Amino acid sequence: MSLITAINISVRFAGKEIFSNVGFQVDPGERIGLVGPNGSGKTSLLRMLVNEVSPDSGEIRVASGVCVGYLSQNVHELISGTLLKFLLDSVPGRLKIRDEIQKIEKILKNNLNEQEQKRQALRLAELHHDMARLDIDYPAHKAEKILEGLGFKSDDMGRPVSELSGGWRMRAALASILYQSPDLILLDEPTNHLDIPSVRWLEKKKKKYNGAMILVCHDREFLNHQVGRVISIEPEGIRSYAGNYDA
Ligand SMILES: Nc1ncnc2c1ncn2[C@@H]1O[C@H](COP(=O)(O)OP(=O)(O)OP(=O)(O)O)[C@@H](O)[C@H]1O
Ligand SMILES: [Mg+2]
Known part of the structure; x- marks a missing residue:
């Protein structure tokens, strides 16, 4: 098909x-x-x-x-965060899971009744499990290898993407597409x-x-x-x- x-x-x-x-x-x-x-x-x-x-x-x-992954002719969208984190966050679903984990961690700090506490803790365990699976499928070392292949140095991994010139930003965008495969x-x-x-x-x-x-x-x-x-x-x-x- x-x-x-x-x-x-x-x-x-x-x-x-x-x-x-x-x-x-x-x-x-x-x-x-x-x-x-x-x-x-x-x-x-x-x-x-x-x-x-x-x-x-x-x-x-x-x-x-x-x-479908698309690398446009002009990469002008604002990409936020540091280089390596940008790549990791480009994995479909990862940002959503991370946001939900943070939300539940906040909720758990409140005084919840026992049943609600249990429910939230269960959901949190599920999310950590999903995240661990993504980490196996999309390991950080694979992202680093792609970035290095496209000419980035190990010092660049923690640099904000917004600091990069247009050409390097395009390489970052290309790296994220290759990483998502x-x-x-x-x-x-x-x-x-x-x-x-x-x-x-x-x-x-x-x-x-x-x-x-x-x-x-x-x-x-x-x-x-x-x-x-x-x-x-x-x-x-x-x-x-x-x-x-x-x-
Ligand atoms: N959003 C738009 N509004 C109006 N005209 C547009 C728009 N997008 C593209 N065009 C026009 O449509 C035509 C095709 O543009 P397109 O950018 O798709 O061509 P291209 O084959 O990619 O060109 P290039 O080789 O220069 O990259 C051009 O005449 C362009 O000016
Ligand atoms: Mg064109």
Whole structure:
């Protein structure tokens, strides 16, 4: 079953037609390069897949339970907290569990009757159990390894993300997506802010990742190594080609 299916999508911006009745699907594990001239709609297409842009007509279907990670072309959202903590908190569900733990710990400081105390303590034990499971699935050392692969130094782990320059913030965002290991990764020009060692590291890392990926990238060599199918935005619409960019 496909992860995502786009059916008959049409989009206009300020009267200009970007897509007209286009459709495509993304299957599990597929590596897709998304190409097209500047301004042809590559970023808009990715943003549609994560529901940041709504098509004027047509439908995007995401299979249930599918997790999509999106690295935008401009990482400008304010990311709070220190670098390592930002990564750990990006794990789906972790923040919610931590918030609830804090809330219950506060409640338990009040004078509760015995029954209520027991109820809250039980819930707290459950939450700690869930958190411990997340710690096993997403260990902190894995987050550190990814950050190091993308060029961060061990001194950086405790630095506030807000102190980082745009390029390094983008690396932090990329690291958090890789750490979450979603079913589908959407990367919009990830190599723009990376130096050569980090690009090489990312290449190796992505080879090991089993999920699907849509990659927008002007670096043909990088694209050729990474993809097995190309979706091309052409004046006549969207076309899909088997093989890498050269093919
Ligand atoms: N929110 C918006 N409102 C109005 N116009 C928009 C909006 N988003 C994109 N556009 C326009 O839609 C067109 C497609 O933009 P998009 O950013 O998707 O192209 P792109 O292929 O990613 O370009 P690039 O290669 O420069 O990154 C452009 O003409 C852009 O100016
Ligand atoms: Mg773009």
